[in-house]
Amino acid sequence: MTAQPYDLVIRGGTIGTASGTFQADVAIRGETIVALGQGLASGTRDIDATNKLVLPGGVDAHAHIEQVSAGGLLNADTFESATASAAFGGTTTVMPFAAQHRGLDLREVMNDYAALARRGAMIDYAFHMIVANPDAKTLATDLPELIAEGHGSIKVFMTYDLMKIDDEPLLDLLLTARQGQALVCVHAENHGMISWMGKKLVAKGYSAPKYHAISHPRGSEAEAFTRLIAAAALIDQPIMIFHVSTEEGAAVIRTARGQGLKVFAETCPQYLFMTRHDLDKPGLEGAKWMCSPPPREKSDQDALWRALALGDLQTISSDHAPYRFDETGKLSAGREPNFKQIANGLPGIETRLPLLFDALVSQGRPEFTGRGIEAFVELTATAPARIYNLPRKGAIQPGYDADIAIWDPRRQVTITDATMHGRTGFTPFSGRVVTGWPERVIVRGRDVVVGGELKGEPGMGRWLRRTGGWAATPTGRLAPEMDPATNFGASIL
Numbered sequence: 001m002t003a004q005p006y007d008l009v010i011r012g013g014t015i016g017t018a019s020g021t022f023q024a025d026v027a028i029r030g031e032t033i034v035a036l037g038q039g040l041a042s043g044t045r046d047i048d049a050t051n052k053l054v055l056p057g058g059v060d061a062h063a064h065i066e067q068v069s070a071g072g073l074l075n076a077d078t079f080e081s082a083t084a085s086a087a088f089g090g091t092t093t094v095m096p097f098a099a100q101h102r103g104l105d106l107r108e109v110m111n112d113y114a115a116l117a118r119r120g121a122m123i124d125y126a127f128h129m130i131v132a133n134p135d136a137k138t139l140a141t142d143l144p145e146l147i148a149e150g151h152g153s154i155k156v157f158m159t160y161d162l163m164k165i166d167d168e169p170l171l172d173l174l175l176t177a178r179q180g181q182a183l184v185c186v187h188a189e190n191h192g193m194i195s196w197m198g199k200k201l202v203a204k205g206y207s208a209p210k211y212h213a214i215s216h217p218r219g220s221e222a223e224a225f226t227r228l229i230a231a232a233a234l235i236d237q238p239i240m241i242f243h244v245s246t247e248e249g250a251a252v253i254r255t256a257r258g259q260g261l262k263v264f265a266e267t268c269p270q271y272l273f274m275t276r277h278d279l280d281k282p283g284l285e286g287a288k289w290m291c292s293p294p295p296r297e298k299s300d301q302d303a304l305w306r307a308l309a310l311g312d313l314q315t316i317s318s319d320h321a322p323y324r325f326d327e328t329g330k331l332s333a334g335r336e337p338n339f340k341q342i343a344n345g346l347p348g349i350e351t352r353l354p355l356l357f358d359a360l361v362s363q364g365r366p367e368f369t370g371r372g373i374e375a376f377v378e379l380t381a382t383a384p385a386r387i388y389n390l391p392r393k394g395a396i397q398p399g400y401d402a403d404i405a406i407w408d409p410r411r412q413v414t415i416t417d418a419t420m421h422g423r424t425g426f427t428p429f430s431g432r433v434v435t436g437w438p439e440r441v442i443v444r445g446r447d448v449v450v451g452g453e454l455k456g457e458p459g460m461g462r463w464l465r466r467t468g469g470w471a472a473t474p475t476g477r478l479a480p481e482m483d484p485a486t487n488f489g490a491s492i493l
């Protein structure tokens with residue numbers, strides 16, 4: 001008997017990468033892709049992928065899972081439910097948030113959160129560290145140690161009463177990140193504008209969910225981006241701006257990148273497929289479409305697609321932030337809340353890839369004509385893996401983890417609340433019809449979803465140790481105030 005050279009061969013499909021598509025078999029040994037080629041020898045198992053697209057599993061770099069939110073509420077999803085839901089939607093790596101609220105010890109937060117992930121996750125994961133308590137121990141001890149241990153990114157909020165940090169602690173944080181070479185991710189909106197607008201609207205009786213969209217003025221995004229970028233430029237610290245929602249916000253980022261600043265940015269399906277009108281529903285129903293920043297206008301959607309095509313924005317994440325439409329979630333303040341009392345956030349970990357596949361591959365967004373598959377792979381897998389320094393993820397290539405989604409490009413699916421696998425109980429994308437669906441999802445050579453059936457098990461996901469990598473490396477171009485050659489010799493950084 002001859003030994004099988006491969007454990008698994010995915011045969012006869014079209015491979016999609018960020019730079020092109022080609023017909024090839026994919027051979028996997030253990031957890032790793034070992035060969036691509038035509039007519040490869042049989043494996044212990046062969047999967048027929050004729051007429052299918054064989055794509056890297058998605059990397060969702062922004063998802064709130066089993067976390068106490070910026071509003072103080074626990075997400076509806078556990079690691080088990082969120083990662084199962086992710087896998088059903090073709091995602092094989094996720095980056096959730098270990099959240100240090102005020103008064104909490106970051107080291108303890110990380111230990112507790114890692115234990116939850118170890119128990120529940122079915123796909124691989126790396127953490128962002130949310131810092132809302134940048135005290136001396138956090139800055140001088142915990143962050144440097146945790147970064148060195150393999151947590152290469154930090155997240156901060158410039159808004160939300162419970163989480164926001166002001167300009168001075170933001171500078172402290174940027175400096176600490178620079179010293180450890182971690183990427184700083186930011187929820188950037190002008191807190192004062194949002195808070196003031198919210199109070200004015202509620203006081204005048206405008207309390208329905210749709211007024212949430214009005215309470216986050218468009219300018220609050222561009223203003224916070226501008227202030228954040230100025231702070232990052234002063235420290236020479238690379239940043240990632242989360243969930244860009246407006247045309248003006250994208251323009252601020254384009255300008256900064258044009259100046260050579262290391263500013264990365266993402267947007268999310270809710271800003272590409274929804275508008276503020278989605279919140280305009282009878283009663284409290286619009287709460288299901290409430291997230292921060294809110295969905296904007298059709299013209300913003302078009303501007304964001306353009307910004308993605310030009311590379312001003314580099315990734316599309318879900319910002320999965322699941323809350324049930326009941327007293328545990330959206331209605332936790334009772335049956336008659338004003339919009340300020342309703343949790344912000346949408347479930348989206350399962351719908352991110354099908355919505356984007358439909359738009360980019362099946363419908364063919366005009367900004368990406370001729371490279372829809374490549375753009376889909378780049379924006380949802382390859383770019384996030386590169387930016388967040390996950391070297392074995394986000395591509396189908398020998399030496400990479402065998403994280404693969406096999407897509408049926410012709411399958412038409414109507415997204416409904418009932419077809420979702422998370423614990424939120426609804427999806428804001430209910431009723432949308434998409435063409436293209438991931439029918440088999442594999443993590444490190446193991447089936448997690450096959451033909452709509454869950455095969456993965458809690459605990460099979462693995463934590464991904466990572467440094468900040470290339471994206472987090474400072475440019476070395478110092479602001480004049482920081483350069484001893486131009487600041488009278490002061491050494492600050």
Ligand code: URP
Pocket residue numbers: 064069070187290291292293319321344345346
């Ligand atoms: O509305 C949202 N996005 N909620 C989640 C928390 C955040 O802003 O990241």
Ligand code: ZN
Pocket residue numbers: 187242243292293
């Ligand atoms: Zn945010």
Ligand code: ZN
Pocket residue numbers: 062064319321
């Ligand atoms: Zn978020």
